[in-house]
Amino acid sequence: MLHEHESAIEKVWDFCEEHSKDAWNVPRDGGRFLFATAIAVGARNILEIGTSYGFSGLHLAAAAKVNGGRLTTIDADPRKVKISGEHFRMAGLGGVVDQRCGPAQDVLGEVHGPFDMVFVDAVKEDSLAYFQAFRDKLADRAVILTDNLTTHDEARFGDYLPTIRNDPHMVSLTVPVGNGFEYTVWAR
Ligand SMILES: C[S@@+](CC[C@H](N)C(=O)[O-])C[C@H]1O[C@@H](n2cnc3c(N)ncnc32)[C@H](O)[C@@H]1O
Structure with a gap:
């Protein structure tokens, strides 16, 4: 059953790659890690900040479908929202994706938690602002994955990484898969 979902993604991946030249996207192993993590924790309500081309x-949407849930994904660029929407539909995932267009700092005020899983992958310098906007929307147990820990200097994330690593409700470590994820487990 899981392989069927991976095949559906594989078919759309080439279309995504046509648009990859102007963007930083997760590589295939990073995507598979997101899929596997979401399945492992049974995430039903998943939030993504930074959709890009999908x-x-x-x-994340394929895992949400397996888990009987949904993905809410936010991007500030209307062109990317349109193109990624086509990719979600091509993969048969349009029905489980709620796409929002606008700056995440604003849009996060309108989206509904509680979220079991959050993927943070937009402007690195704004990561703390995103976190502050979704912290109160986390489920009692949640996993937060943040991209580009091995491709970008940690200083780019400002106070975000020290904040989540020192939060008494969180355990956080860097996992060197794909572009490197900060893998953070939240328990209220
Ligand atoms: C690194 S890309 C995301 C890649 C995507 N997660 C993937 O792996 O396929 C970052 C995205 O964040 C979007 N973005 C930039 N500022 C944003 C903001 N304030 N709110 C939401 N999205 C933003 C950009 O338009 C861009 O598409």
């Missing part, structure tokens, strides 16, 4: 969102 590379990561395809994996």
